[in-house]
Amino acid sequence: MYIMANKRNGTIYVGSTSDLPARAYQHRTGMIEGFTKDKGCTLLVWYEAHEDLDGARLRERQMKKWKRAWKIELIERDNPQWKDLYGTLFG
Template identity: 55%
Template sequence: MYYVYILASRRNGTLYVGVTNDVSRRTFEHRQGIGSAFTRRYGVALLVQMEPYESIAAAIAREKQLKGWNRAWKIRLIERDNPDWDDLYERLNG
């Protein structure tokens, strides 16, 4: 399984879109400042959106699509499924 995920620095804060085969591990890495200078620089570590995909090709296509979206569309996507901007990482590892 592959995941497209969105991290945020805070509600309506800086956003980051990524793809991984292990969303729990990758989010942990972001929180530790590993692997992404952008997320480290801007403190982007709250997992606020994730979507599962069966194939890496589909996940990468979706990641590219989301990266092309404007900020308002990304915020609407987050708030559709996670209106309170809860940290979904806690649900994965709680």
């Protein structure tokens, strides 16, 4: 489970994957055509691990129904400066 953004309080994208470092890299470099590339969502601003991909996908579907304010609150609880967390994926 992860959230990408283009800037603080900017456009956000909620997704899930079984390989977060690879998926975040794809978003960062624009390898994936679509919403995140068009909107410039290159910053990994929030993520959480799940036991399995089904659990992550369920959480993703739930979060996509959330109000924007709830997503922002979630990001700011753990990452108030909206720092790019990509580097934290590698220890």
